[in-house]
Amino acid sequence: MKNYKFTVKYDGTRYYGWQRQPERNTVQGKLEEVLCRLCGVPTEIIGAGRTDAGVHAEAMIANAELDTELSVNEIRDYMNRYLPDDIAVTGVSEASPRFHARYNAIGKTYRYTVFTGEVKPVFGKRYMTVIDDKPDVGIMKEAAKLLVGKHDFRNFCANPKMKKSTVREIYSIDIKQKGDMITFIFRGNGFLQNMVRIAVGALLEAGCKRCGIPHIERALSSGERIKAGPTAPPQGLCLVKVDYF
Amino acid sequence: MKNYKFTVKYDGTRYYGWQRQPERNTVQGKLEEVLCRLCGVPTEIIGAGRTDAGVHAEAMIANAELDTELSVNEIRDYMNRYLPDDIAVTGVSEASPRFHARYNAIGKTYRYTVFTGEVKPVFGKRYMTVIDDKPDVGIMKEAAKLLVGKHDFRNFCANPKMKKSTVREIYSIDIKQKGDMITFIFRGNGFLQNMVRIAVGALLEAGCKRCGIPHIERALSSGERIKAGPTAPPQGLCLVKVDYF
Numbered sequence: 001m002k003n004y005k006f007t008v009k010y011d012g013t014r015y016y017g018w019q020r021q022p023e024r025n026t027v028q029g030k031l032e033e034v035l036c037r038l039c040g041v042p043t044e045i046i047g048a049g050r051t052d053a054g055v056h057a058e059a060m061i062a063n064a065e066l067d068t069e070l071s072v073n074e075i076r077d078y079m080n081r082y083l084p085d086d087i088a089v090t091g092v093s094e095a096s097p098r099f100h101a102r103y104n105a106i107g108k109t110y111r112y113t114v115f116t117g118e119v120k121p122v123f124g125k126r127y128m129t130v131i132d133d134k135p136d137v138g139i140m141k142e143a144a145k146l147l148v149g150k151h152d153f154r155n156f157c158a159n160p161k162m163k164k165s166t167v168r169e170i171y172s173i174d175i176k177q178k179g180d181m182i183t184f185i186f187r188g189n190g191f192l193q194n195m196v197r198i199a200v201g202a203l204l205e206a207g208c209k210r211c212g213i214p215h216i217e218r219a220l221s222s223g224e225r226i227k228a229g230p231t232a233p234p235q236g237l238c239l240v241k242v243d244y245f
Numbered sequence: 246m247k248n249y250k251f252t253v254k255y256d257g258t259r260y261y262g263w264q265r266q267p268e269r270n271t272v273q274g275k276l277e278e279v280l281c282r283l284c285g286v287p288t289e290i291i292g293a294g295r296t297d298a299g300v301h302a303e304a305m306i307a308n309a310e311l312d313t314e315l316s317v318n319e320i321r322d323y324m325n326r327y328l329p330d331d332i333a334v335t336g337v338s339e340a341s342p343r344f345h346a347r348y349n350a351i352g353k354t355y356r357y358t359v360f361t362g363e364v365k366p367v368f369g370k371r372y373m374t375v376i377d378d379k380p381d382v383g384i385m386k387e388a389a390k391l392l393v394g395k396h397d398f399r400n401f402c403a404n405p406k407m408k409k410s411t412v413r414e415i416y417s418i419d420i421k422q423k424g425d426m427i428t429f430i431f432r433g434n435g436f437l438q439n440m441v442r443i444a445v446g447a448l449l450e451a452g453c454k455r456c457g458i459p460h461i462e463r464a465l466s467s468g469e470r471i472k473a474g475p476t477a478p479p480q481g482l483c484l485v486k487v488d489y490f
Contacts, residue, residue: 123303
């Protein structure tokens with residue numbers, strides 16, 4: 001048995017997210033089916049995180065222990081032969097026996113894409129969220145500064161009964177406007193369930209002047225249980241990168 | 246009645262090309278249905294060219310004469326409300342009564358995108374042609390130089406019985422490689438049926454060393470009736486721009 005590291009790209013449109021679920025199409029489930037076929041035994045693959053239903057990944061990192069004679073490129077090609085068209089393994093390498101894709105991850109980068117044009121988009125609609133408003137990017141940049149740093153993000157978490165720590169550190173939030181598109185790049189040491197989508201929802205509320213910056217401050221620092229913002233839809237979100245030492 | 250100029254973006258995947266055909270989904274057909282609904286009378290829309298089945302457009306130009314009280318932005322929004330998701334009118338403006346989208350076009354730009362990666366693409370598959378080879382871009386650039394200029398392109402035309410002139414001028418062919426993608430940008434005064442796809446097919450043959458540059462020279466200049474190259478598939482092709490004085 002050797003431990004392998006996988007880089008996986010997927011279009012999440014058709015999937016109920018990363019995590020295996022009985023009777024449902026999930027990315028982990030599809031990968032495990034193919035690995036089981038390759039190894040002849042049930043095989044678990046561990047992802048760096050669990051993307052939600054409809055969320056995409058350019059480079060999810062995962063690991064699995066396999067007993068196989070195949071080379072790393074042969075494993076990759078075998079998997080791509082049997083995976084559906086919207087999931088691809090872009091890299092396989094041998095990893096240390098102790099490598100764990102989730103526990104060893106020290107940072108993640110997510111991108112959220114919003115389309116604000118007056119005319120609906122035709123290309124790449126599956127990878128962006130279309131909104132009717134034209135949010136003020138300057139205001140959103142100001143509001144984003146509040147979120148950067150180490151905070152208790154429990155008001156930015158979909159799970160209100162989260163028992164573990166809800167403290168996370170956001171290293172940076174870059175917001176860029178190019179034509180009709182606004183992209184938000186979040187870098188942090190980890191993200192709670194729906195955290196990026198709630199943060200984008202709160203920033204859009206601020207940018208569209210439907211809530212003020214004080215609301216975000218209160219959601220971040222006070223002990224109150226309030227919803228920081230509406231959860232932005234999944235299709236605009238993409239996991240771009242996972243960092244390890 | 247006023248004459249209007251339309252800029253139209255479409256994902257050609259689901260369509261039998263631009264040109265209206267009975268009982269078939271075409272882009273012109275869809276646009277005319279919506280214009281007929283808007284004006285209450287059958288209305289013809291004239292495109293700058295006729296893209297093939299499966300070919301996309303970022304900015305097809307078209308014109309139509311309409312009798313309507315709506316402003317240009319109202320016409321645009323009305324059309325986008327009733328058009329399917331994969332066709333969008335990105336601009337409408339009033340044009341001179343003599344403006345004709347096809348006759349007045351003085352140049353067109355097409356982009357052809359080829360994916361050469363070892364791992365299949367996940368995003369944007371609908372807009373590229375996946376090939377197994379790794380063509381030599383240097384050789385293709387050399388071969389492309391032969392095509393640039395004014396030539397009789399009858400061996401680069403899908404219609405062997407074309408009665409009108411098959412002389413066209415290609416202003417430039419830019420070939421760029423970026424990671425796993427190769428893009429070909431063709432600019433010219435006009436293109437015959439399938440001309441870009443046959444030219445790309447011939448360049449790929451040369452780049453993959455399946456045919457030599459002499460074959461392209463012969464296809465261009467001799468009186469022989471030979472096929473210049475295999476016709477590259479439609480999904481990699483996109484009409485990018487149409488020029489007018």
